Amino acid sequence: MLAIGVLVVALIGVVADTTRExxxxxxxxxxxxxxTTDTGQRLTRADFGGKLLVLNFWATWCLxxxxxxxxxxxxxxxxxxxxxxxxxxxxxxxxxxxQQFLKRAGVTFRTSRDxxxxxxxxxxxxxxxxxxxxxxxxxxxxxxxxxxxxxxxxCWPKSGPCSKHLSGISHASLGGAANPGRSRxxxxxxxxxxxxxx
Numbered sequence: 001m002l003a004i005g006v007l008v009v010a011l012i013g014v015v016a017d018t019t020r021e022x023x024x025x026x027x028x029x030x031x032x033x034x035x036t037t038d039t040g041q042r043l044t045r046a047d048f049g050g051k052l053l054v055l056n057f058w059a060t061w062c063l064x065x066x067x068x069x070x071x072x073x074x075x076x077x078x079x080x081x082x083x084x085x086x087x088x089x090x091x092x093x094x095x096x097x098x099q100q101f102l103k104r105a106g107v108t109f110r111t112s113r114d115x116x117x118x119x120x121x122x123x124x125x126x127x128x129x130x131x132x133x134x135x136x137x138x139x140x141x142x143x144x145x146x147x148x149x150x151x152x153x154x155c156w157p158k159s160g161p162c163s164k165h166l167s168g169i170s171h172a173s174l175g176g177a178a179n180p181g182r183s184r185x186x187x188x189x190x191x192x193x194x195x196x197x198x
Contacts (some may be wrong), residue, residue: 023124026143030055030134031122035089037110038102043087045138050081052141053134054150057120059091060101065129068147069105075150076109086110091117091128 014041024030034044043113056072058065069088076086086109091113092098100113123132133142146154 002101012149022122022134024140026140029121029138030140032138033122035085035114035119035120036113037112038099039091039110041110043110043112045134046136047083048087048136050080050085051136052085053136054084054131054135055121055123056088056129056131056197057091057125058088058129060098062128064147068150069107071148071150071152073106073108078151087112089114089119091120095127095142114119161182 004159022031030045032045036042043049054072054075058069060066072088074084079080088107088109088111089110090098092113095113095115098113117126120126120128120130123130126139127145129144129147131142131144132140133149135146162181
């Protein structure tokens with residue numbers, strides 16, 4: 001009887017563990033994916049065309065997401081020649097609103113829409129924005145919850161896990177240490193918001 005009780009408890013533990021969402025953390029192997037960008041390019045976690053993938057989950061209805069987009073856009077412009085690829089995956093349901101926003105905002109990094117949030121849920125992301133910095137081997141080097149100023153050099157310490165992937169990039173090209181992150185984010189948001197967006 002005791003053996004049956006132990007087996008039942010073990011079975012409940014196994015079932016509970018398999019139904020729990022996996023949350024991707026720093027050091028984990030990032031879940032694989034294959035998606036098509038808004039320009040028709042097929043990307044995978046292993047073949048994204050660079051040294052470092054900055055995978056950003058966001059939405060047009062998420063004000064903190066919109067707040068960080070200008071610095072993320074500038075980050076892509078500055079670091080693309082060094083092999084940094086920014087991929088923004090939106091969970092917007094309304095394609096028309098999403099496309100209008102991209103056009104109005106002048107987003108230059110790669111974008112894709114995942115209205116069912118399949119990819120973000122595989123990463124364990126349910127609040128936005130959330131960003132994963134992934135090396136070409138699929139290892140998560142950084143995870144950021146909430147908005148940030150991507151041009152702030154403090155986001156990219158010279159001795160951090162991304163340093164070997166960003167060698168040769170001066171911190172001056174990231175905006176210099178004198179730029180305060182929050183005010184830069186706010187200034188970016190003020191430039192980007194359109195009619196009816198706050």
